[in-house]
Amino acid sequence: MLYAAKRTLKTMSTIVELKEELKNLEKEEAKIARMKEQIAAKIQEEKEEDNRLDEIFNNSGYATPRALVKALMVKYGIKVSGSAANGKPRKRTRITSDLRDSVKAEVNAGGSKNSVSKKYEISYAVVSKIMKGDYDHL
Numbered sequence: 001m002l003y004a005a006k007r008t009l010k011t012m013s014t015i016v017e018l019k020e021e022l023k024n025l026e027k028e029e030a031k032i033a034r035m036k037e038q039i040a041a042k043i044q045e046e047k048e049e050d051n052r053l054d055e056i057f058n059n060s061g062y063a064t065p066r067a068l069v070k071a072l073m074v075k076y077g078i079k080v081s082g083s084a085a086n087g088k089p090r091k092r093t094r095i096t097s098d099l100r101d102s103v104k105a106e107v108n109a110g111g112s113k114n115s116v117s118k119k120y121e122i123s124y125a126v127v128s129k130i131m132k133g134d135y136d137h138l
Contacts, residue, residue: 093122095130097138103130 062068072078093099099120106116113127120127129135 091121093120093126095122095126095135095138100130100135100138103127107131 057065057068060068062071073080099122103116103120103122106119107113107127111119113124113131117124117127
């Protein structure tokens, strides 16, 4: 009799666990359905934006999208910054012992780190490192 009661209790706990697992799965399914709806809405928004841009280009009279963008940039004074602006990668200053000594002398003479960094075209962080002695091995 005790064995049967234990077996029934064990089966009940298993049923409870299975029901709990089923509830968890239903929650996950609802979450997945919401995510699918959000993704579908984003896709629809992007399609509408793409169609709107195509319509703007087609009504613009320009031969290529690039020509339209260039004209808009000129009209509104938009300038590209960074390496894309001039097509060259940025110049990296090589820290030499002469540069290190010049920077230290300027800062010790009362110049601000910011003004020194602009004068020598190096970053403020490099000036700070020079002053801390990180480049003393050169």
